[in-house]
Amino acid sequence: MTNNQKKIILYLAPLRGLTEYIYRNAFSRHFDGFDAAVSPFIPTMTAVRFKKTHLKDVLPENNHAMPIIPQIIGNSPGDFIPLAQSLFDLGYETVNWNLGCPFPMVAKKQRGSGLLPYPQKIEAFLEKTIPAIPNRLSIKARLGRNKTDEILTLLQIFNQYPLDEVIVHPRTGKQMYDGEPDLDMFEKCLQVSEHKIVYNGDINDLATFKIFSERFKTVDRWMIGRGALANPFLPATIKNGKDDSANKIDVFRAFYDDLFEQYRQAFHGPGHLLDRMKGFWTYFSRSFQNSRQIKKKIHRTQKLEHYLKIVDRFFAEDAKWVD
Numbered sequence: 001m002t003n004n005q006k007k008i009i010l011y012l013a014p015l016r017g018l019t020e021y022i023y024r025n026a027f028s029r030h031f032d033g034f035d036a037a038v039s040p041f042i043p044t045m046t047a048v049r050f051k052k053t054h055l056k057d058v059l060p061e062n063n064h065a066m067p068i069i070p071q072i073i074g075n076s077p078g079d080f081i082p083l084a085q086s087l088f089d090l091g092y093e094t095v096n097w098n099l100g101c102p103f104p105m106v107a108k109k110q111r112g113s114g115l116l117p118y119p120q121k122i123e124a125f126l127e128k129t130i131p132a133i134p135n136r137l138s139i140k141a142r143l144g145r146n147k148t149d150e151i152l153t154l155l156q157i158f159n160q161y162p163l164d165e166v167i168v169h170p171r172t173g174k175q176m177y178d179g180e181p182d183l184d185m186f187e188k189c190l191q192v193s194e195h196k197i198v199y200n201g202d203i204n205d206l207a208t209f210k211i212f213s214e215r216f217k218t219v220d221r222w223m224i225g226r227g228a229l230a231n232p233f234l235p236a237t238i239k240n241g242k243d244d245s246a247n248k249i250d251v252f253r254a255f256y257d258d259l260f261e262q263y264r265q266a267f268h269g270p271g272h273l274l275d276r277m278k279g280f281w282t283y284f285s286r287s288f289q290n291s292r293q294i295k296k297k298i299h300r301t302q303k304l305e306h307y308l309k310i311v312d313r314f315f316a317e318d319a320k321w322v323d
């Protein structure tokens with residue numbers, strides 16, 4: 001069976017500070033290919049500190065375009081359960097638990113990938129949380145915090161619980177985003193898990209997707225983050241098994257203008273807006289020839305007016321899609 005005949009599910013990965021609702025909605029107005037997104041994480045907190053603004057990214061009124069699975073990061077069932085309940089009340093039948101965040105500030109509090117070396121804590125969390133929440137639970141994990149085989153013990157624990165799916169990014173927390181994903185260990189995960197496994201990591205083009213899908217024939221769910229930020233035509237290209245997008249620069253420009261305008265309306269102050277745009281251009285630049293040059297120019301800018309001129313000139317004179 002070829003890729004374009006095989007039915008696959010594509011998820012947009014959560015990237016905090018990038019793939020929030022404004023991006024997801026703009027993406028859906030201009031591109032295709034994602035079946036759903038996992039939202040960037042919402043941290044658990046005690047009821048006293050909790051405000052409705054914490055849920056802004058997942059409020060149904062902000063999410064008409066792309067179905068989402070809200071993600072929660074935390075390690076205390078006492079704080080996780082009411083948050084999952086609030087999300088259920090908003091209509092979310094599934095929530096995702098983040099066991100992957102690699103940042104030391106998060107991990108040292110035994111959250112995200114910082115919890116991976118503690119299988120007993122994870123088991124105790126699941127034991128308390130699963131019967132107490134009305135939602136189904138899915139998990140997004142790395143291979144481990146320090147070692148790539150920490151996941152194998154965890155998958156056996158996961159097998160004892162009714163999970164919706166397990167998303168695996170085959171790196172350790174310590175690796176952050178460096179080095180290659182460990183595909184051999186991912187293959188072992190497929191052998192050990194009785195749950196549906198979603199592959200996530202470094203799907204940056206159709207050729208890479210084809211290599212992964214040839215190798216992991218039982219996988220029909222894939223998650224893409226940076227590759228889709230860089231090249232928003234990629235999800236549809238993967239779904240179609242070929243790239244039949246035309247006028248890429250014009251389509252991308254219309255998307256970019258829309259995204260910029262939505263952020264301009266949502267954000268107060270040019271500094272905040274400029275920072276967010278710089279974050280996007282880290283990835284956008286990768287789809288253009290001479291990407292380092294445009295990225296550097298944008299990242300050096302300190303003034304919004306200057307930024308606007310650089311981007312205008314880039315689209316008018318220099319922008320050439322890489323393919």
Ligand SMILES: Cc1cc2nc3c(=O)[nH]c(=O)nc-3n(C[C@H](O)[C@H](O)[C@H](O)COP(=O)(O)O)c2cc1C
Nearest residue numbers: 013014015016040041140169201202203224225226
């Ligand atoms: C800036 C940034 C923010 C991220 N935020 C989250 C997050 O909120 N939750 C999460 O599970 N993963 C987060 N990730 C990890 C991505 O979801 C994904 O697992 C990772 O980028 C690998 O997939 P990719 O190679 O397709 O991008 C983040 C990654 C980056 C680079």
